[in-house]
Amino acid sequence: MRIADVVKHKGSGVVTVRSDATVAQLVDLLSEHRIGAVVVSDDGSAVDGIVSERDIVIHLKTTGAGVLEAPVSQIMTAEVHTCGPDDNLETLAAMMTERRIRHIPVVVDGTLHAIVSIGDVVKSRIDALQSERDQLRDYIQQAP
Numbered sequence: 001m002r003i004a005d006v007v008k009h010k011g012s013g014v015v016t017v018r019s020d021a022t023v024a025q026l027v028d029l030l031s032e033h034r035i036g037a038v039v040v041s042d043d044g045s046a047v048d049g050i051v052s053e054r055d056i057v058i059h060l061k062t063t064g065a066g067v068l069e070a071p072v073s074q075i076m077t078a079e080v081h082t083c084g085p086d087d088n089l090e091t092l093a094a095m096m097t098e099r100r101i102r103h104i105p106v107v108v109d110g111t112l113h114a115i116v117s118i119g120d121v122v123k124s125r126i127d128a129l130q131s132e133r134d135q136l137r138d139y140i141q142q143a144p
Helices: 003-010 023-033 053-063 065-069 089-099 118-142
Strands: 037-040 049-052 103-108 111-117
Touching (some): 003 089, 003 111, 003 118, 023 037, 023 053, 037 111, 049 053, 089 103, 089 118, 111 118
Antiparallel strands (some): 037 049, 103 111
16 A cells, blocks of 8 residues: 555645744644644745654653743754655555654655654554455355
8 A cells, every 4th residue: 555545545634833933833733633743844845844742742841831932943853754655555654663753744746745644554554454354254255
């Protein structure tokens, strides 16, 4: 299965935040959209970074509540691992597990296209297993 198949089912909408937004504004976005990470993009199409709930928690622990007034650029991960729509889902799942990453932006020709979460990967795998199970059950029931 390809990343494009996952994006087709989940949609390609991506929530982004500017690097100069405050961490408090980021928290509002995460809460409003009920998501775990936001792509940092100053122009809405380039991937400048990514910031997750985990980044916020780590910086709250080390910096304190003052981090909420800091710009997102101070806590974001600037080296972002990305994938393309033709990449293999199994390869992406392995990379996410290996690197302990829960969100991967999907980039097409240098432009942000979508984002895939570990939840999307798991859902896709469960759907595939259920479909296989249904096909096997139907095959067995048709046998004389």
